[in-house]
Amino acid sequence: MNLSAERLLDDAQMETGLEDFGPPSFREGLGVLIDAAETEAGLNEGGRARLAAMIRSRLENRLRLYDWHGRHPEIATQDVPEPVFVIGLWRTGTTILSYLLAQDPERRSLLRWEAAAPCPPPGLDPPADRARIDRVAEQIAEQHRLTPELAAINIQEPQGPTECVLTLSHEFKSQLFDTSLHIPSFYRWNRSVDQRSAYEFHKATLQLLQWRRPPNRWHLKAPAHTLSLHALAAVYPDARYVVVHRDPAVSLASACDFWELQMRAFTDRVDTSAVGRHWLGIFIDALDDLARFLDKTPPASVVELSYEDLRDPIAAVGRIYDHLGLPLTATAETRMAGFLAEHRPGRHGTHEYSLQRYGLDPGQVAAAFGPYVERLSIERRP
Numbered sequence: 001m002n003l004s005a006e007r008l009l010d011d012a013q014m015e016t017g018l019e020d021f022g023p024p025s026f027r028e029g030l031g032v033l034i035d036a037a038e039t040e041a042g043l044n045e046g047g048r049a050r051l052a053a054m055i056r057s058r059l060e061n062r063l064r065l066y067d068w069h070g071r072h073p074e075i076a077t078q079d080v081p082e083p084v085f086v087i088g089l090w091r092t093g094t095t096i097l098s099y100l101l102a103q104d105p106e107r108r109s110l111l112r113w114e115a116a117a118p119c120p121p122p123g124l125d126p127p128a129d130r131a132r133i134d135r136v137a138e139q140i141a142e143q144h145r146l147t148p149e150l151a152a153i154n155i156q157e158p159q160g161p162t163e164c165v166l167t168l169s170h171e172f173k174s175q176l177f178d179t180s181l182h183i184p185s186f187y188r189w190n191r192s193v194d195q196r197s198a199y200e201f202h203k204a205t206l207q208l209l210q211w212r213r214p215p216n217r218w219h220l221k222a223p224a225h226t227l228s229l230h231a232l233a234a235v236y237p238d239a240r241y242v243v244v245h246r247d248p249a250v251s252l253a254s255a256c257d258f259w260e261l262q263m264r265a266f267t268d269r270v271d272t273s274a275v276g277r278h279w280l281g282i283f284i285d286a287l288d289d290l291a292r293f294l295d296k297t298p299p300a301s302v303v304e305l306s307y308e309d310l311r312d313p314i315a316a317v318g319r320i321y322d323h324l325g326l327p328l329t330a331t332a333e334t335r336m337a338g339f340l341a342e343h344r345p346g347r348h349g350t351h352e353y354s355l356q357r358y359g360l361d362p363g364q365v366a367a368a369f370g371p372y373v374e375r376l377s378i379e380r381r382p
Contacts, residue, residue: 003034003052012059021059022066022204025197029172029190030055036183043181047266051181057116058170062201064119065170068208078207079216083236084324085164086221087229088244089286091254093310095155097244098221099343100317102161103335106327107217108210109161112136116166118205123213133158147261154258155343164222167205171198175224175282180262182271184278191285195231203235226286229293240324241297243290246307247381248369249355249362252283257353276358280365287372294376306379313340 002008005027013019037043037051069075086094086101102109113129113136114122122129136158144151165176173195178187210216225232233239256272256279263270294302303323309316314336321328355362366380373380 003038003048003055005030005034008052008055008059012056012063015056016060016063016067018063018067020066020070021062022069022201023197026062026171026173026201028193032189033172033177033183033186036186036189037181040183040185041181042267042269044266044268050266054169058172061117061119062170065205065208068119068121069204072211075207075211076204078211080203080206080210080218080236081216082238082240083206083218083220084240084242084320084326085225085232085236086219086242086244087225087290088223089226089246089248089251089255089283090223091251091258092223092244092246093307094221094223094244096313096343097242097305097310097316098161098219099155099339100313100336101219101221101320103339104219104329104332105335106215106329106332107219108215109219109221110164110167110206110209111159112156112162112166113158114209115162115205118208121208121211121213143265146265149261150258153254153261161219161221163224164202164220165224167202168195168198168222168224170205171201173198175222175227178282179259181266182263182275182278187278187282191227195228196234198228199231199235223286226290226293227282229289233293233297239301241302242320243294243302243304244307244310245304245376245378247378248283248287248372249365250381252279252360252365253353253355253358255279255283256355256358272357273359276355276360279358280360280368284368284372287369287376291372291375308379 008030009021033055041047043051084101086098088094098109101107102111113133116136116139117132120128140156140158143156150156163176165174168174169176173190173193175190177183206218256275259279260270260272260275263275300323303320305316305319309319314333317336318328320326355365372378
């Protein structure tokens with residue numbers, strides 16, 4: 001399986017019959033990703049094929065998205081007012097919160113099938129929409145067949161909300177790749193570059209999705225936003241934020257376990273200690289960025305919740321809506337309650353994890369997170 005960037009670019013153009021990938025800002029990241037994967041990820045044959053397919057799908061989506069923008073320049077004039085971003089560290093409860101927010105019919109979320117293949121814009125070709133939904137359902141089923149434990153760790157539904165990293169990954173600046181491949185050099189490069197072009201692609205995607213299908217009031221979510229909040233705010237200056245806090249030592253252990261399972265679909269060998277060290281550093285970066293961002297962001301634009309608050313999720317959603325001045329309708333509350341009734345915790349099994357598996361000493365990890373736990377008033381788990 002050829003991971004040559006030029007070959008993948010040519011293949012995408014041949015598949016779509018299109019030539020314009022849009023701004024060339026994605027090309028450096030594509031090259032860095034491929035180099036890191038080849039030298040650090042220990043790809044097996046299946047993993048190489050999966051990564052090539054991931055890259056090709058994003059290149060094909062870029063071609064199709066910019067073709068739609070080129071033929072319909074009014075798409076780029078679409079306003080995306082006051083989007084609400086759910087952020088925080090990984091494994092803090094942001095997924096269940098995003099699913100609850102997605103039940104509000106007056107607002108909208110980035111759905112998994114739309115993010116995976118945004119073209120043609122939803123609603124214009126219902127059979128194409130159905131085919132894309134079915135294709136994503138098959139992909140999720142295959143992932144769960146290969147790694148059944150993932151079903152107990154994370155909700156994944158083709159018509160449910162997904163993380164913005166799926167859209168940002170089309171610029172090849174996304175943390176999505178770090179969660180499936182151990183590629184520290186890609187992370188270092190990603191930290192060193194301006195992320196604004198990734199959010200510009202993100203906005204171009206939202207504009208396309210809402211163009212013929214309102215509403216244009218978005219709930220969005222990705223823990224990885226904590227690493228690029230400056231760029232996010234530059235593209236969405238009127239954004240509001242919901243921050244979920246959890247003891248970072250607990251979140252880190254859970255995240256490492258999640259990433260290890262995903263990595264095993266790409267490689268036959270996972271150095272768990274290396275994964276632990278790498279993600280400890282990422283968590284510290286994210287906490288530092290988040291703390292500095294919150295220090296300078298108007299409190300009216302931010303709602304902070306604890307993981308414990310999500311034990312009463314409807315009340316937590318009420319706090320969000322009240323703080324941000326959003327109307328929470330009876331219809332939305334009823335749909336949220338129905339979702340919770342249908343998605344009981346533990347229905348796909350339990351999730352067990354520990355820092356020690358990843359070569360991390362709990363005392364040292366607690367000390368590393370100490371300044372941020374105090375600064376952000378995060379509750380430690382007993």
